[in-house]
Amino acid sequence: MIVVVGAGPAGIAAALRAQECGARVTVIDDNPNPGGQIWRGDDENSWVARFRSSGIPLLSSTRVVAVDVEARSLLVETDGVSGRLSWKKLVLATGSRELFLPFPGWTLPGVFGVGGLQALAKTGLPVAGKRIVLGGTGPLLLAVGAYLRQHGADVKLIAEQANIQSLAGFAPELLRHPRKVLQGASLQWAIAGTPYRTGCWIDSAEGVNKLERVTVRSGRDIWTEDCDYAGVAWGLTPNTELLESLGPEPEDVYVAGSGEVDLSFVEGEIAGLNAAGYPERTVLLAPKLEKARGFAAALATTFALRDELRHLAKPDTIVCRCEDVTYGELRKFTSFRAAKLQTRCGMGPCQGRICGPANEFLFGWETGTVRPPVFPAKIATLFSDAPLPADTTGQPDTKEITS
Amino acid sequence: MRVMVCEESGIIGGGATAAGMGHLAVMDDSEAQFALTSYSQMLWRELAAELPASAEYLTCGALWVAADEEELVEVHRKHRFYTARGVPVEVLDSRQLSAAEPHLRAGLAGGLRMPADSVCYPPCAAAWLLGGIPVAFGRRVVAASGSGVEFEDGTNLKAPVIVLATGAAIRRLVPSAPVAPRKGHLLITDRYPGFLNHQIIELGYLKSAHATESDSVAFNAQPRSTGQILIGSSRQFGAEDSGIDSRILARMLARAVEYMPELRDLSAIRAWTGFRAATPDKVPLIGRAPGMPGVWLATGHEGLGISTSLATARLLADEILGRDSAIPRSPYNPERTFVH
Numbered sequence: 001m002i003v004v005v006g007a008g009p010a011g012i013a014a015a016l017r018a019q020e021c022g023a024r025v026t027v028i029d030d031n032p033n034p035g036g037q038i039w040r041g042d043d044e045n046s047w048v049a050r051f052r053s054s055g056i057p058l059l060s061s062t063r064v065v066a067v068d069v070e071a072r073s074l075l076v077e078t079d080g081v082s083g084r085l086s087w088k089k090l091v092l093a094t095g096s097r098e099l100f101l102p103f104p105g106w107t108l109p110g111v112f113g114v115g116g117l118q119a120l121a122k123t124g125l126p127v128a129g130k131r132i133v134l135g136g137t138g139p140l141l142l143a144v145g146a147y148l149r150q151h152g153a154d155v156k157l158i159a160e161q162a163n164i165q166s167l168a169g170f171a172p173e174l175l176r177h178p179r180k181v182l183q184g185a186s187l188q189w190a191i192a193g194t195p196y197r198t199g200c201w202i203d204s205a206e207g208v209n210k211l212e213r214v215t216v217r218s219g220r221d222i223w224t225e226d227c228d229y230a231g232v233a234w235g236l237t238p239n240t241e242l243l244e245s246l247g248p249e250p251e252d253v254y255v256a257g258s259g260e261v262d263l264s265f266v267e268g269e270i271a272g273l274n275a276a277g278y279p280e281r282t283v284l285l286a287p288k289l290e291k292a293r294g295f296a297a298a299l300a301t302t303f304a305l306r307d308e309l310r311h312l313a314k315p316d317t318i319v320c321r322c323e324d325v326t327y328g329e330l331r332k333f334t335s336f337r338a339a340k341l342q343t344r345c346g347m348g349p350c351q352g353r354i355c356g357p358a359n360e361f362l363f364g365w366e367t368g369t370v371r372p373p374v375f376p377a378k379i380a381t382l383f384s385d386a387p388l389p390a391d392t393t394g395q396p397d398t399k400e401i402t403s
Numbered sequence: 404m405r406v407m408v409c410e411e412s413g414i415i416g417g418g419a420t421a422a423g424m425g426h427l428a429v430m431d432d433s434e435a436q437f438a439l440t441s442y443s444q445m446l447w448r449e450l451a452a453e454l455p456a457s458a459e460y461l462t463c464g465a466l467w468v469a470a471d472e473e474e475l476v477e478v479h480r481k482h483r484f485y486t487a488r489g490v491p492v493e494v495l496d497s498r499q500l501s502a503a504e505p506h507l508r509a510g511l512a513g514g515l516r517m518p519a520d521s522v523c524y525p526p527c528a529a530a531w532l533l534g535g536i537p538v539a540f541g542r543r544v545v546a547a548s549g550s551g552v553e554f555e556d557g558t559n560l561k562a563p564v565i566v567l568a569t570g571a572a573i574r575r576l577v578p579s580a581p582v583a584p585r586k587g588h589l590l591i592t593d594r595y596p597g598f599l600n601h602q603i604i605e606l607g608y609l610k611s612a613h614a615t616e617s618d619s620v621a622f623n624a625q626p627r628s629t630g631q632i633l634i635g636s637s638r639q640f641g642a643e644d645s646g647i648d649s650r651i652l653a654r655m656l657a658r659a660v661e662y663m664p665e666l667r668d669l670s671a672i673r674a675w676t677g678f679r680a681a682t683p684d685k686v687p688l689i690g691r692a693p694g695m696p697g698v699w700l701a702t703g704h705e706g707l708g709i710s711t712s713l714a715t716a717r718l719l720a721d722e723i724l725g726r727d728s729a730i731p732r733s734p735y736n737p738e739r740t741f742v743h
């Protein structure tokens with residue numbers, strides 16, 4: 001049995017490829033629907049549709065919270081039920097999460113990650129007529145800007161921190177990826193009329209109890225924009241917790257998905273073929289992989305974060321939201337562990353998933369050792385030895401999953 | 404006296420001190436243990452008002468839980484022991500126990516309440532205790548003698564008095580020290596203010612703590628001032644890897660849920676491990692290092708090194724300065740356990 005964790009592009013690709021080779025596959029994802037961050041709920045997406053009609057069992061709303069390496073089983077939670085799921089081959093396609101960098105006011109209600117803002121808009125947050133400023137870096141700013149405009153938002157500004165020179169360097173890369181150019185063109189149409197400023201970023205967010213305006217900076221210019229919401233995008237951090245909790249060089253474990261969608265997809269295909277025992281078939285995917293890698297690498301250099309962003313936080317700016325630890329308190333320490341032990345930074349329910357990468361960026365600290373549970377988990381789950389009950393999965397053949 | 408602390412890591416309180424439960428207990432395994440823990444608890448009480456809020460000092464009291472009649476006999480024995488020595492304690496019957504801790508399972512035999520026991524957050528308490536004393540961070544001591552210490556990089560620091568307080572790592576410096584690392588697991592939950600009132604320890608713990616060979620688990624739970632619940636604990640000899648042993652963790656949690664069924668639905672946010680410095684007679688090594696003039700030891704505190712830290716420091720300082728001590732020092736003299 002191949003178990004794939006994550007039903008984003010990488011997980012879907014892995015599962016479909018493995019099934020193609022005749023392997024038995026089960027996919028787990030902690031969301032109610034397949035598609036991952038980018039295709040979630042998008043039933044028009046042909047891959048999501050193919051996955052749905054493939055008959056591959058999906059344990060949705062199911063989260064892997066720990067791994068029992070010796071027993072080769074995952075400890076999972078679904079809808080309050082705890083259980084174990086055994087694997088022969090494991091594909092980790094757990095994707096990434098949004099990176100948050102602290103700046104004054106970033107914890108005010110009304111400030112979101114752009115991904116989060118889009119997800120909220122999709123699930124009912126009214127955006128029509130709302131004044132919105134987006135800031136940070138990467139194509140995601142444009143994509144979300146376009147989406148919000150289409151839904152009636154007044155997107156007042158898109159502030160891209162990368163400067164025009166590095167964006168210009170990106171153009172040839174776009175030409176090598178025609179599909180992306182098309183995507184880019186339609187995006188441009190959707191956001192026509194929205195100011196897109198390069199070399200520009202949100203310096204601070206202000207408001208009493210909730211966001212009222214942001215202060216924006218571009219070179220020597222500083223001005224404010226009144227707004228109801230702000231969306232920030234600083235890039236993504238891969239979810240490596242499960243992989244790390246498997247220890248060094250785990251056997252029969254395949255990893256796929258590292259951020260950019262095309263690269264994640266092809267990595268998923270390769271992982272699926274390898275897990276199914278057909279490594280020779282991956283050869284055909286080499287050109288696709290190389291192309292996707294080239295594009296991902298170009299993205300990474302184009303949208304590399306500028307140094308100024310390390311200095312946005314003020315002494316009273318909160319860095320760890322779970323435990324209310326400020327930049328000023330953290331600055332006194334020389335390592336993450338020292339800061340953590342003395343200030344509780346990273347000790348809350350998110351276990352540094354949010355502030356860890358921010359601390360790495362701000363101070364150059366190495367953060368975090370992964371310990372089970374990798375996500376907050378019911379205590380009962382951590383000593384559960386029951387196979388996952390089939391009736392919670394809604395899938396007829398899942399009784400076999402522990403075999 | 405001029406004092407300097409050498410610490411191989413860059414962190415204060417990053418050893419066992421960052422892993423322990425921080426229960427400031429009085430215990431009665433032996434007269435020596437009782438004398439040291441009760442003296443130390445008094446010293447903690449004296450400091451309490453000065454401790455910073457980050458030390459999270461909280462006099463929540465401890466509750467020893469008896470599951471059956473056999474363990475209830477132990478409750479009464481402890482009651483007599485402590486009462487005879489002037490320590491306030493209270494025997495609870497089954498009903499009173501439920502009232503004191505409503506989330507304990509029904510039908511437990513009874514318990515012993517020790518209202519003066521406290522808890523703290525050891526890393527911040529340690530940093531505060533250190534105050535302005537200079538620390539040489541990142542300096543690993545590889546050899547020690549009465550004339551000073553030698554660091555990993557070959558440099559030396561001269562000093563007439565050397566105290567080795569390296570916890571479970573003592574054998575790297577004093578190979579003949581009878582101290583073995585004893586691994587323990589703990590787990591902390593999200594915040595549930597009011598769920599728990601006391602530091603709770605099952606009396607079956609005695610069976611666990613005294614077993615010297617096999618792996619054991621026992622139910623311990625502690626209310627943190629954050630509203631979190633800290634759950635312990637396990638004891639393993641011969642386990643050197645600091646990773647979580649998922650089987651031991653599972654056994655430990657299953658044991659906790661036996662005592663407090665509603666724990667099963669609480670959200671666990673992190674588990675970790677630490678190493679206690681265990682001695683054969685369960686009494687710490689405080690005093691001159693045998694055969695090493697000028698070198699003193701302060702280690703071997705097993706699961707009580709936070710409780711007994713202040714008393715340990717007093718006894719050592721008294722001995723080094725040639726002063727009398729509040730309690731006899733001889734029971735802790737390392738000489739007793741060294742094999743020559």
Ligand SMILES: Cc1cc2nc3c(=O)[nH]c(=O)nc-3n(C[C@H](O)[C@H](O)[C@H](O)COP(=O)(O)OP(=O)(O)OC[C@H]3O[C@@H](n4cnc5c(N)ncnc54)[C@H](O)[C@@H]3O)c2cc1C
Nearest residue numbers: 006008009010029030036037063064094095115257261264
């Ligand atoms: C908010 C956001 C928006 C993005 N938008 C874009 C975009 O517009 N364009 C673009 O190219 N890229 C975008 N990305 C990047 C996106 O991650 C990748 O493009 C692509 O989705 C990666 O595919 P994946 O399958 O590796 O990961 P994901 O799509 O993230 O899928 C991983 C899945 O695994 C699940 N999962 C993770 N851990 C567990 C666990 N322990 N138990 C159970 N399930 C688990 C997750 O919930 C998720 O559904 C976005 C990323 C984020 C965070």
Ligand SMILES: Cc1cc2nc3c(=O)[nH]c(=O)nc-3n(C[C@H](O)[C@H](O)[C@H](O)COP(=O)(O)OP(=O)(O)OC[C@H]3O[C@@H](n4cnc5c(N)ncnc54)[C@H](O)[C@@H]3O)c2cc1C
Nearest residue numbers: 411418419420423424426544570587677706707708709710
């Ligand atoms: C799971 C668990 C639960 C516990 N619960 C409790 C409890 O409830 N109550 C209680 O009182 N106690 C408890 N303890 C015990 C308590 O934590 C320890 O006894 C105490 O922390 C020991 O403190 P220490 O300073 O002696 O050692 P450590 O805290 O280990 O400090 C030793 C320091 O020396 C440094 N060091 C080591 N070797 C060298 C070298 N060669 N050169 C330089 N530096 C060196 C280390 O880096 C470390 O910082 C528990 C322990 C564990 C593991």
